[in-house]
Amino acid sequence: MQKIVFLAGFLLCFLSGFAQETLQSYPTKKIAFSKDTISIEKFSLNNSFFEIKDKNGKVIDTSFYKVNFQRGTVVFTKEINTSDSLIVRYSKFPDFLTKTYSIYDDDKVVSNEAGKLVVFKKDKNTKFKPFDGLNTSGSITRGVTIGNNQNTVVNSNLDLQITGKISEKVSLRASIQDSNIPLQEGGYSQKLDEFDQIFIELFSDKWNIRAGDLFLENRKSAFLNFNKKVQGLATRFTFGTPDKRTEVIASGALVRGQYARSAFTGQEGNQGPYKLRGNNNELYVLVISGSERVYVNGILKTRGENNDYIIDYNAGEIIFTSLFPITSEMRINIEYQYTDRNYTRFITYGGISHERENWQIGGYVYSESDVKNQPLQQNLSSEQIDVLQAAGDDTSAMISESAYLDSYSENKILYKKVFVGSVEVFEYSNNPTDILYNVTFSLVGNNLGNYILSNNQAVGKIYEYIAPIAGVPQGNYEPIIRLIAPTKIQMATVFGTYNPTEKTNLDFEMALSNNDRNLYSAIDDNNNKGFAGKFNGKQRLIDTSIKMDAFTNFQFVQENFRTIERLYNIEFNRDWNISATPLGNQSIVTSGLDFNFNNKGKALYQFENLTFGDAFSGNKHTLSGRYASKNWMIWSNSSAMKSDATASESKFIRSQNRTSYKINKNWIGATLNLEDNSEKIKATNTFSALSQRFTEYGAFVGRGDSTKVFVELGYLQRKNDSLQNNLITRVNTSNSYYLKSQLLKTEKSNLAVFVNYRRLQYEDANKKDEPSLNSRVLYNDHFFGQKLQLTTVYETLSGTIAQQEFTYLEVDPTQGTYMWNDYNGNGIQELQEFEIAPFPDLAKYVRVYLPNQVFIRTHQNKFSQTVNLNFSEWQKTTGIKKLASHFYNQTSYLIDRKNLRNGDNFNLNPFENKEADLVGMNLNFRNSLFFNRGKQHHSTTYSYLSNESRSLLSVGSVAAYNQSHQLQYQHLIRKSWLVNLSGNTTKTNSTSENYPSRNYEIKSYQIVPKIGYLFSKNASWDVFYEYQNKENQIGALETLVQSRFGTSFTVNSTKGFSLNGEFSYYKNTFTGNNLAPVAFQMLEGLQPGKNQTWRLLLQKNLTQYLDININYQGRDSETSKTIHTGNIQLRAFF
DSSP, X not given: OHHHHHHHHHHHHHHHHHTTOOOSSOOEEEEOOOSSOEEOOSSOOEEEEEEEEOTTOOBOOGGGEEEETTTTEEEEOSOOOOOSOEEEEEEOOOHHHHSOXXXXXXGGOOOGGXXXXXXXXXXXXXXXXXXXXXXXXXXXXXXXXXETTSOOEEEEEEEEEEEEESSSSOEEEEEEEEOSOOOOOOBOSSSOOOSSOEEEEEEOSSEEEEEEEEEEEEOSOSSSOEEEEEEEEEEEEEEEETTEEEEEEEEEEEEOOEEEEEEEEOOTTOOOOEEOOOTTOOSOOOBOTTOOEEEETTEEOOBSTTSSEEEETTTTEEEEOTTSOOOTTOEEEEEEEEOOOSEEEEEEEEEEEEEOSSEEEEEEEEEEEEEEEEESSOOOOHHXXXXXXXXXXXGGGOEEEOOEEOOOOTTSOOEEEEEETTEEEEEEOOOTTSOOEEXXXXXXXXXXXXXXXEEOSBSSOEEEEOOOBTTBOOBSEESEEEOOOOOEEEEEEEEEEEEEETTEEEEEEEEEEEEESOTTOOTTGGGOEEEEEEEEXXXXXXXXXXXXEEEEEEEEEOTTOOOSSOSSOTTHHHHTTOSSOOSSOEEEEEEEEEEEETTSEEEEEEEEEEEETTTEEEEEEEEEEEEEOSSEEEEEEEEEEEEEEXXXXXXXXXXXXXXXXXXXXXEEEEEEEEEEEEEEETTTTEEOTTOEEEEEEEEEEEEEOTTSSEEEEEEEEEEEEEEETTXXXXXXXXXXXXXXXXXXXXXXXXXXXXXXXXXXXXXXXXXXXXXXXEEEEEEEEEETTTTEEEEEEEEEEXXXXXXXXXXXXXXXXXXXXXXXXXXXXXXXXXXXGEEEOSSGGGOOEEEEEOOOOOEEEEEEEEEEEEEEEEOGGGTTSOTHHHHHTTEEEEEEEEEEEEEEOOTTOOOOOTTOOOOTTEEEEEEEEEEEXXXXXXXXXXXXXXXXXXXXXXXXXXXXXXXXXXXXXXXXEEEEETTTEEEEEEEEEEEEEEEESSOXXXXXXXXXXXXXXXXXXXXXXXXXXXXXXXXXXXXXXXXTOOEEEEEEEEEEEEEEEXXXXXXXXXXXXXXXXXXXXXXXXXHHHHHTTOOSEEEEEEEEEEEEEEETTEEEEEEEEEEEETTEEEEEEEEEEEEEEO
């Protein structure tokens, strides 16, 4: 909301200035006292300010006069003893609102009584159009919900877009969106739209000013290389001409996210999810939408369901698609920004550059700092600040006690202090009379703590003290918290380029950095500052049909220099066999030759020397080339590196090669990739864990056009050697077979097939082979002139399923989804006691998923099928076709199964009902057969629905099954009486592994006759009756017989008025325990005995741009008070 206030103020200030209106000074007028009506202005006055003063400047009390702001007049109601004039100060509306707009000037119009008409020349009409050229769209909604069973809740929503020109050279673009649910869009597509985006932007050809959500980026500087999503103000100004151009940028903002990087090795056959963590090893991070960059083996991957990966930004989890199989040989590096809510974090960034025809010079400054006096998630006490001041840069010393006094609440897990022997410990308590503490427990490792997790079934986890045995702790948790210190990083750079000729390019850059890892402490600040510099030169030596360039680069980085993001390529450390950054200043020299053979091919030789003081020295030679002709394509990249470090020396040889030959629409090719990396520890003359080698051979053959219809078959074999008993020997061999194809691609048909089978075979006989299978089949088609439409998707992949943990958080009524029923009466909010709320005023809780830490290996297969039969084109025919034209059928089937992965048990059949290995499933089937669909003439619909699900939770598995047969009939009699008859039979099963009270099997049937009278197209009245019978087939055999009588009405007006309402009377005959979960399901939130519910909804268009909605609901029963809930909502359209 603060963002909206700031941006709205910014917009209003600008528009006010543009309209040349000001309220800084108020108009004044002298009047004489009179009991008659005194006119102040000819137009209405602004009621925001009005006062009358005497000659001495004393303000006259408002009880002496009465102001008619609409007419612009004032009348004195009491006598004022003065002969002097009075001074009136008042506020006006802007001129364009009060100005009279007319074709003719009133001063030049002669009345009829004046005599003969005088002809005069009309001045040119200069009618003022305020903000002409701006296009606005969107709406703003404000609502309030009240009730006698809840607190007052205010909700709002804003969606406003503005575009257009506000002058000949200045344009405005704005997007202001805000809602009560700030969730991010999921990363399932390649392109993301901003969610909850707010910005206002003014721009012209020479300058740009933007306030709100910003994306700051610098890719021109090698040292100050970054991108940030922030919220603030950014400006850009350009001066001069194209050949003498100066650019100035400046910005200041609050940081939305902090840069982080996760690096890990892929798990064989595991597509995910893979968990992302924060810089302080936080398990739960909220990733900024669109900020991630995913690299596999150094290659940047593409987001999207039809590409390489998808990402859940809210959970911080990434899953690779079946089109990109993951193996244990893949190095995965992910860069991203995540919300860091430890402190308010501020960023300032600016720069200036001047560019001429053959040279350029400029500089940037950057500062990103936590505001240490504004902690957000941490409420630091004076003792905790002392801990940070004494810790310096040592994060292991930033530990503090977590307990603090707190007040009792049924939504909190609180503890009291008790003595166990002579030791004071924390013990769970829900007694409001105890002195209670809010305690955070941190996992410290087995036998390193004195507390264990005793109950994970409550909304918050409950921990219990376990006394040490023989001085050895028996737990793995401690009541401590890791403190996060405020940090700061600053950088300034100067860069320049010089091109004396077209064949010579020179550039340089120098940078200073200041990195403080703890703003509370001056300890360890001697290593905060660092310097870096670089120089690049390139000269063309041969400029004929063959071109040859020579280049050389030098870069120096001081040991204490720190960058905002990474300085080198994503696998720089691996390229040089650097396991931990060596101590000392770093320098790297690069030189080489670059050849271009008349666009038919390229070649590059490069030499690099890298040193870290006296701790590391390495040389690397790289040779790469590419050749392409009509039929041939050859590509190669090879390198050899040798390094000498203080503790080790290494050699690293790599080569990647690919060649293909194409004849017409056919192609054939081969690949060869190899690595040989050996590192020896000097002290022992033994190989280190980095030592490994592999050789990978591949072959492929294809036919078609890779952009249209094609098919390609391929084979890969890889042999991996790694360190075994101080020898680099064979450990495993993998064989992969793949098929990539687009077999059909027309306007009405599409068929794409992808299959990848891989088998990893270990040399160790004690290790089982690891097969993996990833496949996807997509098929859609139309037959018989689109009378039959088919869509089929089949997919298999290997991955993991989380033992999901979750909790419930209390929110304002109507803002949640769940309600709490204390079934066992112990006053503790337990996970099994939360139900989906049947009424809005009871929806006071939301479910929040906790970070996953336990994953189970699975193999997953998905199958979905939709079939539509539509014979409506035969309506004008006769015979059997005429009969068929009355029918329409929709069928959809989806099954998603996850089975325990164990060897070759891929279970490719998605329909196989094998329960032993099943850990997760979601099955949905629906078939609807329509007769006279939508015609109200014996219209009949039969639907069959079947849903089945199984979930794996930390508290055990949960399964649910629902089956339903539904029949609906509708017929209009004499254009006024509408008869409806519906009925259904339903079977509902619920199975919970660890909560027997949630096990039930309910069978029910329902009959609902309904008759309505249509007064017109816009008004109707209905009367209905509903009979329902439910029986629980297991447990306590609960039963429910429900009768419902009701009436409803609808009134719609062509003038933008709509009113509808409903009243229902229930009679529930229930046998069983009405406080059990099964009773809640059967009664659907109602009570045994007599119940009544009612609702009323009014919608009205007040003006062309303003709507009002009024919603009222109520209910009562024999055992509870009457509940009233009302909501009023205004929506203005722009």
